[in-house]
Amino acid sequence: MLRLYTYFRSSASFRVRIALNLKALPYEAIPVHLLVGGGEQHGEAFAGRNPARLVPVLQAGTMTLSQSLAIIEYLEETHPAPALLPSGADARARVRALALSVACDIHPLNNLRVLQYLRSALQIDEPRRTEWSRHWIELGFGAIERVLVEGGATGSCCHGDAPTLADCCLIPQVFNAERAGCSLASYPTIRRIHAHCMRMPAFARAAPAAQSDAE
Numbered sequence: 001m002l003r004l005y006t007y008f009r010s011s012a013s014f015r016v017r018i019a020l021n022l023k024a025l026p027y028e029a030i031p032v033h034l035l036v037g038g039g040e041q042h043g044e045a046f047a048g049r050n051p052a053r054l055v056p057v058l059q060a061g062t063m064t065l066s067q068s069l070a071i072i073e074y075l076e077e078t079h080p081a082p083a084l085l086p087s088g089a090d091a092r093a094r095v096r097a098l099a100l101s102v103a104c105d106i107h108p109l110n111n112l113r114v115l116q117y118l119r120s121a122l123q124i125d126e127p128r129r130t131e132w133s134r135h136w137i138e139l140g141f142g143a144i145e146r147v148l149v150e151g152g153a154t155g156s157c158c159h160g161d162a163p164t165l166a167d168c169c170l171i172p173q174v175f176n177a178e179r180a181g182c183s184l185a186s187y188p189t190i191r192r193i194h195a196h197c198m199r200m201p202a203f204a205r206a207a208p209a210a211q212s213d214a215e
Helices: 011-022 066-076 089-110 112-120 126-147 165-179 188-198
Strands: 002-006 027-031 055-059 063-066
Touching: 002 011, 011 066, 011 089, 011 165, 055 066, 063 066, 066 089, 066 165, 089 112, 089 126, 089 165, 112 126, 126 165, 126 188, 165 188
Parallel strands: 002 027
Antiparallel strands: 002 055, 055 063
């Protein structure tokens, strides 16, 4: 069985949980608490699985994989149905671009270790750290909203009416935005897609509150 090292509030882990659920792949979830005791991810046992000391990590037989998008693409290649990437180079590029807008442009700037560095090394207080997060989320969401509105490829989901890699990335980032107190009023398409996806069991079961380690 697949084993997923995860943390309930990790949006990167949330992405992989969605993909596993969409593909109906059974897996064992192994919680890694990112805060207790300074963070279990910093222990040598976990560092042996991922030297970057980040979740998620997927164990598939003798293979150990890190990086959420690499994990999801691995699942796509090894279990191609249902597809999380559409057919056609143009459509695949659009979906990947939307996914990367979250995974590369938004998420790294409000990741836990960045916020911890802002607090500990730069002595930035919590209100300003929250404002930092809101700024980058809102800037990124503004760009994503425009892409979703223009071009005619958006349906019930980010691309057409079936969930793709883009939805696996966008929906967890909406949860992050809500935690940071972002107003989503300016992003009606993102809100609509989020509401639609969260009515699907695969997304609902992957949500932070549904995890065994949820607090």
